[in-house]
Amino acid sequence: MAESREHTFTGTKGLNTAREWPNDRPRYLALLIHGYGEHIGRYEYVADRLVRHGAAVYGIDHMGHGKSTGDRVLVENFEDVVTDVHTVEERARADHPGVPVVVIGHSMGGMIAARYAQRYGDGLAALVLSGPVIGEWEIVPALLAYEEPPDTPIDPATLSRDLSVGTAYAADPLVWHGPFKRPTLEAFATTLETIAKGGTLGSLPTLWVHGADDELVPLRGSRPGVEAIKGTYLTERIYEGARHEVFNETNKDEVLDDVTSFVDRAL
Template structure:
């Protein structure tokens, strides 16, 4: 795969770093939307699969994440993040006009991608959601309730072991200097609560094809809560795949070959219509 290129956008709340994995003659565009506390660089393998499939792949670091500006992991309004994601999509379209665009969102990125689809769905060819924070996700409300009692948000960083059954994934995550390893912050928790409600009330995305990927042992974003949100979001063109024993990051799981095969089959169906 060609070396990644780096771009910088003027985002809604400061500069946004955007990574591009180029393809010499792409047949579609793929936009990767990363999760909480991480960054686009963790999606190298996903990008490689998509580039080999014919995609030009683009991925922004959200405000407060990775190489983008902002206080670490502080997101005051997810609508601004959605706007930044659309700006990254604009970069991709400017580089390759007229190609179909697929958005792939993981975890918090699934929430952002879902809201992006509600706002810009008529410009998309498909939406892929991996372990999405959507529907009934209790963590932010629970942490805010505890903060009200304690006077501070509890220190509950993401456990590397919750990401994948592959211990190398957790070890790399723990050693990554661009990953946030501290506690969640109040403005972000409050923004989560508001945006979960916004997406719940935002209506479905019509006939936009959706692929939902989830591990049935996801303890960070439990499957039943996501199901509520995904089924509400879908206008009927939903493909669902649950991976037995898989944890939160199915693209980094021990069954990732099966996950990637599922993704490619879905994209072939969508793009060959």
Template sequence: MAESREHTFTGTRGRVTVREWPHDDPRYIALLCHGYGEHIGRYEYVADRLVRHGAAVYGPDHMGHGRSEGERVLIDDYEDVVTDVHTVEERARAEHPGVPVVLIGHSMGGMIAARYAQRYGSGLTALVLSGPVIGEWQVLTELLAYPEPPDTPIDPATLSRDLSVGAAYGEDPLVWHGPFKRRTLEALSSMLDTIRKSGTLGALPTLWIHGEDDQLVPPAGSRIGIEAARGTDFTERIYPAARHEVFNETNKDEVLDDVTTFLTRTLP
């Protein structure tokens, strides 16, 4: 695996920890946005593939996640998370002037990435959305019906057909295994509404990848948001029988081949 290092910065709501997978002479910068309750350390395999493809890779632990500060999984405003990711981009650009930037987001990170592209898309060369929470997410509606969300842990078996992925997830001390926070759900709902109202992605090359058997973020709900936000350069890949974490699936090399092929096409 590619070597990595960490640094921290003062984000909008406290200290944010960023992991970097450096490249001495990168063709591009890849920004990674992880999903709800997890952390960027679960993306070692993805980062390794991207480094071998020519990228310098950067990814923060979002506020309240992983090694970053904040009450666990509490996010009051996702715009703050987008701002923190932009700080990561600014550092990456300072270290690699003139190098194009691509953004890759998974699940909740896909929602963050979509909003990021609406705010800062003029500086991006490409966008990859993996199993994104965008459009309509039935889980959100169900959980917001409760004054306090019930403690219904994620079934690790829904992550990947490779059951070792779920086992590692269940034993990972940096993964949140408790209930959703209502304030986080309300902020998530507000962000979905903001994305709906904020227009399309224009000419930004966008790749949507999703597991056909994703029970956590079903593709039908995401498609509603994708169709509303997609721009003029759009590609989709729906993987038969794949579950939520396509980057950790049994066909993860096929998925990452599709991602790197897409990026090769879009890079100048």
């Protein structure tokens, strides 16, 4: 696997931990944006593939996630998370002036990436949305119907057909295994509405990848969200039989081949 290094910086709500997988002469910079309850350390395989493809890779643990500070999984405003990701982009650009930037977001990270593209898309070369929480995510209104959201743990088997992925997830001390927090659910609802009203992605090359058997973020909910923001250059890849984490699926190399081929076309 590609070597990596960590650093910390003061984000919008506290100290964030960022990780970099360096490349001395990158063709592009890849910003990885992780999903709800997890951390950027789960993306080693993705980062390794991207480094070998010519990228310098950067990512952070969002506030309240992984090694970053804050109440666990508490996000009151996802605009703050977008701002923190932008701080990482600014560092990446300072390290490698003039190198194009590609944003890759998974699940909640796909939602953050979509909003990021609405705010900062003029400076991006490409966008990849993996199993994005966008459009209608039925778990949000379902849990907001309760004054205190019930504990509905993720079934690790829904992550991938490779069951070792779920086993590692369940044993990972940096993964949150508790219930959703109401302010975070409210922030999800607000951000989904903001994205829906935020306009299209224009000419930004966008790749949408999704597992056809994704039970955590069902395809049927994400599709109207993608349709609402898509610009003039959207590539769609739906993988039959795949579950939520397509970057950790049994066909992950096919998925990452699609991602790197898309980036080549976009660049």
